[in-house]
Structure formats: structure tokens, C-alpha cells
Amino acid sequence: MVFRNFEQPLFPVERKGLEEVYIQTRDFGTGRDAGKKCLEAALQARFRAAEWIDRPEDYEWIAYLDADCLALRDVEHLFASDADLLVQPENGRSMRREMVFNGYLEDRDATTDRQPLGRNAWIGREGINAGTFAVRGNKYADLMSEWRRIFESEPPRHADFRDQTAFNKLLLETGLRVQTFERGEIMFPFHIDTSFLNYREAALLHFVGGKTRDKVDLAFALHMMRTYGEEGGLFLDLLES
16 A cells, blocks of 8 residues: 555556555645644644554464665565564664654663663664554554554653654554564664665665755666666666666
8 A cells, every 4th residue: 555645646557456545635835834733734744644454363474665765675584473563773872862763762761771671671772763564464453552552642851753652652562573674684774774785685775864855866776776787778778768
């Protein structure tokens, strides 16, 4: 499923098995206040999108990917796990100390690095990116409901990056079995994993942190490289003909 807020189809040629869902958004106008309202609506969009998924329990996995993601190769192997929830840490960034993760953490959560015992004891050491995750279909409704509950509550520290900070708070409290995606298979070219020689080998790229034009340019270049860059140059010849 692809969710869009413009009327024309995203793909002029039908993609078999893909459903496009149009979600109408209002005109927020211009100015700082309008920008804040637009951002709030955008952050709530993932909860609205969840309402369009009938019988999520019929799916083995439901993955959420931000619009600024690009698959360089098949991603099916990422779901070979016995976990309930798969997440992607932003390696080297602290959940407790950095604003992009800690808005919903209480003082006792945010000032200690001690971990509770249990199967998810690693959670809290590194911040988790909320734009790339996958959850078992039979756990999806409860996960989204709890995430939305936290998101709509008043954050004790700050209200910036609210979707992601709420997601990190959820992970500290969840009873689900949480694991990370296979290491090195999801990378952030503009943000953490800036070496081309490393991120070119990833299965999925998330262009968080880049300007829109830079995201589009790099994603297009990498797509062309992977799709048309075979050694014989046949596809390039076809493009020139």
C-alpha cells in the first residue's frame, strides 16, 4: 500500500499487487502557524493510514517505511526473525541524551543508563528511528493504538520530533519481543552511514537528514545505478536509442 495526499496516481502504469490510497489533506495556508499545523497533520498521518488496513492479523508482517526510503535489492530476508517487532537503531546516538528520541522519557528514564533485566534489555542504549520498522500482523493494531496514545499525551520533556520520541517511549514499555533488523541492511546515507562504499551494499536506504532536492537526486542516481548499471551497458544503450 502507498498512501498519497494528491489525487493523481503515483504510478501511471499499474503495479500488480500495489494499492494506492488517497488521503485528502486540507490547505494549511502559509506562515509559521500554518507550518506547525501541517507538521502535526503529517505526524498523525501514519495513524490515519493504519485505519485503512483491514484485518492486519491476516498479514505475517506489516512494515512501515517513510517516503524517503529506497530499496536497492530484495528486502524479504529482513523479516526472517522470531521477533514481534523489528526496529532500526541510529547507531551511536543515545536515546536518553538526544532530543530526537527523549521527549517522552521521564527524568528517571533520561538520566540513567542502567538497563532492566529481560529480553529487551538493550533498548534505551541507542535511539530508534521511527521511519523504518516492521511488526507482526497480529500485533499491529495494539502497537499502533499504544503509539497513538503516547503521541497524543503531553510529553514530559519537549514536543519536538513527537512521532519518534513517542515511539522510543513505547519501546521502553512494550511487552513485545523486539529485535533489530540485520546489521548493515538499513543505512542512512545523509545522516550516519555517509560512506558510499558502505551504503551501496545495503538492502534499504533511508534518506533522513537530507534536503528534499538532495534526497531526490541521490535516490535517483542510486536507482539508476542498481537498475541500469549492468556491465554490458545494454540498458544505457536502450535509454539513448
